[in-house]
Amino acid sequence: xxxxxxxxxxxxxxxxxxxxxxxxxxxxxxxxLLIVDCERVRTQYRALRAALPEVDLYYALxxxxxxxxxxxxxxxxxxxxxxxxxxxxxxxxxGVDGDRCIHTHPIKRDQDIRAALARDVRIFVADNPDxxxxxxxxxxxxxxxxxVSFRAPGAVSDLSRKFGCDPEALLPxxxxxxxxxxxxxGLSFHVGSQAPDPGKHVEAIEVCTALLAAARxxxxxxxxTLDIGGGFPIDYRQRATSIGYFCDPLRKALARLPKRVRVxxxxxxxxxxxxAIGVASxxxxxxxxxxxxxxxxDGLYGSFSGQLFDHARYPLESLRRGKPLEPAVLAxxxxxxxxxxxxxxxxxxxxxxxxxxxxxxxxxxxxxASEFNFFPKAKVVSVNQFPGDRGRVLPIEY
Ligand SMILES: *Cc1c(COP(=O)(O)O)cnc(C)c1O
Numbered sequence: 001x002x003x004x005x006x007x008x009x010x011x012x013x014x015x016x017x018x019x020x021x022x023x024x025x026x027x028x029x030x031x032x033l034l035i036v037d038c039e040r041v042r043t044q045y046r047a048l049r050a051a052l053p054e055v056d057l058y059y060a061l062x063x064x065x066x067x068x069x070x071x072x073x074x075x076x077x078x079x080x081x082x083x084x085x086x087x088x089x090x091x092x093x094x095g096v097d098g099d100r101c102i103h104t105h106p107i108k109r110d111q112d113i114r115a116a117l118a119r120d121v122r123i124f125v126a127d128n129p130d131x132x133x134x135x136x137x138x139x140x141x142x143x144x145x146x147x148v149s150f151r152a153p154g155a156v157s158d159l160s161r162k163f164g165c166d167p168e169a170l171l172p173x174x175x176x177x178x179x180x181x182x183x184x185x186g187l188s189f190h191v192g193s194q195a196p197d198p199g200k201h202v203e204a205i206e207v208c209t210a211l212l213a214a215a216r217x218x219x220x221x222x223x224x225t226l227d228i229g230g231g232f233p234i235d236y237r238q239r240a241t242s243i244g245y246f247c248d249p250l251r252k253a254l255a256r257l258p259k260r261v262r263v264x265x266x267x268x269x270x271x272x273x274x275x276a277i278g279v280a281s282x283x284x285x286x287x288x289x290x291x292x293x294x295x296x297x298d299g300l301y302g303s304f305s306g307q308l309f310d311h312a313r314y315p316l317e318s319l320r321r322g323k324p325l326e327p328a329v330l331a332x333x334x335x336x337x338x339x340x341x342x343x344x345x346x347x348x349x350x351x352x353x354x355x356x357x358x359x360x361x362x363x364x365x366x367x368x369a370s371e372f373n374f375f376p377k378a379k380v381v382s383v384n385q386f387p388g389d390r391g392r393v394l395p396i397e398y
Contacts, residue, residue: 012387013039017277017359019319025381025391026355031281032298032378034366035391036064038072039384040275045076048232048267051247054254058102060230060268061087063363067094067394068382069272074100081230081266085115086398092119093397102227104188104266106147106163110134117141123225125188127165132177143185145227146173148211150191150204158192170211174220184221186261187212190229193269193310197241198249201228205253212261226263228254232270236360237313243270269363276362278303278314278378282354283333292328294350299332299339301372304358306365307341314358314365316341322348330356334373 014021016035025035048057058081059073065087070080071094080096082088083105091101098120105112106127113124117138126132127147135142149164165173170187177184187208191200208226216223228250233240240246254263280298287293298304306312316330325346332339358365369377381391 013384014390016383016391021383022277022279022319022355022357025383026279026281028391029379029381029393031279031355032296032302033279034276034303034361034378034380035279036066036068036276036362036380036382037384038068038275038382038389041069041072041271042076044271044274045073045078047243048247048265048270049076051243052251052254052263052265054251054263055228056262056264057271058227058264058266059271060104060266061090062367063268064272064276064365064367065090065398066380066382066396068385068392069275070094070096072385073271079264081268082116082121085112088116088119088121090396090398098122102145102264104145104227107131108134113138113142123185125227126177127163127173129173129176132173132180132182135182136180139181139183143183144177145186145188145225146170146177146184147188147190148204148208150189150200150207159190160192164189167207167211171214171218171220174215175218178220182221184215184223186223186225186227188227188229190266191231193231194233194240194312195231195246196233198246201231202249202253204228205250205257209253209257212257224260224262226254226257226261228263228265230266230268230270232265232267234270234273234360234363237315273360273363276365278358278361278365280356280358280378282350282352282356284352285350288329292326292347292349293331294328294347294354294356295331295333296341296356297333297375298378299334299341299375301332301334301336301339302369302375303361303365303378304332304341305368305370306361306363309368310364312360312364314361316345317357317359318347318350319355319357320348320350324348333375336372 060081149160280296
């Protein structure tokens, strides 16, 4: 594409995160909203591609399983990381080829394996001998990545406590797979989400490089794939290391792998997080103990559930500008006392109907929301999936 046509295309996209567009979308679709900007999905995908040019990116659906995000990632040349039969079915409904997907849940039922194979998803993850046995009936079609655990007590969520085998247990596990007649495609790890620094990824790559070589020497399988998982950090109220700096040591460590090893990654948060904002409206207000409390139509049981489950702190602001700023409390809509989003936030004086914006709310927010007290989850609007796309609500079916 010439730079002129790229520019022409760009002018067909809008920035849905500026106040004029936010107000327009709320008018058209109501509140609460989660506004997903596919142009930002592209920006995030390209930034990670540029930081890890030799690595194929499998978008992990878990943080935001939305059709527009999935399709945008695929159009960029990406792949999908699926973990449940529901995610497999969502991908199938969108017409995605199974060979662009991997199934990475380390613990599956027979029906989950069969559902994935029926959609031509063939690469699975296992981390223990009992799980390997489940693949014996499918040894001709399925291939396994063995997941290794690297504890990361610093990560916001240390996924290696729940899944993965110890590095010392990997060779015995790979031998067991070989003895069962299974194809050991390679190794995988996930050091935990929102990694504070690249240290764990580097350690894991180094250990896996040695394990791949040792397993290859024993001819335990093709061992031609290394899956370095997700965990790539983004900015919240606290800034994260920029992705280029974060990936620099990863790239250096990956350069020591033999050329025949294909490296893949499973970014979730990095793609989805910065690509969406949450919008909520003030339903009512009250002055309590000298402070204004504003009650929003979204809260901890909705899109702000990520504050509890994901320990995230979203940058919050009011669309109303003005002075003076005064300390205020933002509360969710439910009748539960824990449903308080923020206290001591400096805000202008707000009215019923005023809008509150949460930035970086694409990942682990709407996806973990409930409809407690029958307050509906935020409606998800996608914008900029194609030039001229000024906002659509897509059915999210699985
Ligand atoms: C949740 C998850 C991911 C995505 O992790 P992020 O930290 O959001 O990038 C990737 N792979 C697996 C197996 C996961 O469970």
